[in-house]
Amino acid sequence: MLLKLSAAGLSFETASVALLLQGGNGLGVLAAYLALHLVSSALFALAIAQVAPPQYRRPRTALLLYLFFFNFFIPVGGMLCAVVALLVAVLWPKDKPEDHFDTSQAPAFVTARRREGSGFSGNRVRAQLGNVATPVDKRLNALVAIQSTPTRASGASLRSLLGDPADDVRLLAYGILDGKEKKITQRIVDMRNHLKTVSDPETLGILHQQVAELYQELIYQNLVQGDLLNYSYAQMREHAQAALQIDAAQPGLWFMLARMELANRNVADAAEAMQRAHEHGFSRVRLLPYLAELSFLERDYEQVRKLFIEMQYDPSVSSQPQLHRYWRHGRRTIANRPEPFNPASAARPTGGRR
Incomplete structure (x- = not known):
């Protein structure tokens, strides 16, 4: 049907153009041309409507009228433009708004937060670690999940496992705590050994400050307790004061010292440290x-x-x-x-x- 309509339309259009090219200029020639061109425009409109993309076929009457008048008032060129427009519509179709979005399922509502603490789901992990009825492999997976989190957030859970009946859980918890403590302790040992080989005051001050900060890290991460905690406080105070004797204009170090004295309830020393920190720009x-x-x-x-x-x-x-x-x-x-x-x-x- 498409080929028949296209062939018939092309024949009528060719006949109308040939009639004009013969050189006639009377009203009869013009009327004959318009009649032939009108038929060819109608045939081309029917042919193009059959191959138009589905989204352009409705309403059909409006489409046929548009194609007819387009071909009729633009002889020859209208047909070519319609074919080009048809090819563009087929090869590069217009995107629909719904093509840019995907449908996803609504999230499930939960009555409790799933994230707690620093970097891990605290309630869920604590429940798995504290429940001895939970399979050992799941408890080990929970331990592995929290080993990279700050000990300040996970230390209580890890220490509660040091007396766990499962050997693997107990050993892994001890290994995590011991590994983090040894990592900082080794840096302290290296810094203190370096202190013995340095005589430059500026370098000595920097090293004393770094040692004090490492002891503070041990305390802050809850890696030391009991006598070790008291020893860490004493060493932190000693190295911080040594650094401040070399360069007292260190507000951050005064502030760190003030926090340590507050933790030990040394009110007078804490007040003095805060005053010095504020004086130096804290x-x-x-x-x-x-x-x-x-x-x-x-x-x-x-x-x-x-x-x-x-x-x-x-x-x-x-x-x-x-x-x-x-x-x-x-x-x-x-x-x-x-x-x-x-x-x-x-x-x-x-x-x-x-």
Whole structure:
């Protein structure tokens, strides 16, 4: 059918063009040309409509009228343009909006957070590690999953496994803790050996500072306890003070020393270290939580409240809005009932950040 319509349309169009080329100029010649061209335009419209892409075939009447008038008012050229447009529509079809999107399943709703702690799903891992009825291979997989997380987040779970009845679990937990401790301890040994070979004051100061920071890392990661913890505090203090004797203009080192003294409840030394840190340019905004803790240890509760008001609850300073609200407003709300302010029972303010 397509070939018949195309051949017939081409014949009528050829006849109409030949009639014009014969040189006649009367109304009869013009009427004959228009009649032949009208038939050829209708035949070409029917032929092109049959091979048009499906998305262009509806509504059919509008398509046929468009093709007819396009061919009729643009003799010869209209037919060529229609064929070219048809090829473009077939070879490079227009994208549909739905072609750019895929359908996916809605996520399942869960009532509890799946991510807790630093870098691992805390509740799930703790449940697997603490449940001796869980198959050993799953508990070992959970241990392997948390071995690269900071010990500050996973240390409690690892230490609870040191007395586990499963030998593999117990040995792997001990190996993880021991490996992390030895890695830092070996760096401390190397630094201390290097200290013995250096006489330049500037280099000595840098090495003392690095040793103090490594001891602080042992403490922060909860890798030492008991007597080892006390020894680490003493060594951290000794090397930090040695570095500060060489160069006292180190606000970060003063701040580290202040935090250590606060942890040991050495109020006077902590206050002096904070003062020196601030004098050497340490940001007061970062000192505010520790100043509040220091005032709390001194039982200066009014100063604690002033410091919390000064903080103005900046999330970069305080991560505990309840604690901030308690000290700022002097009360806490339980079941929409204000409880009278009682500093003696207040939670101890803490920086909460490393």
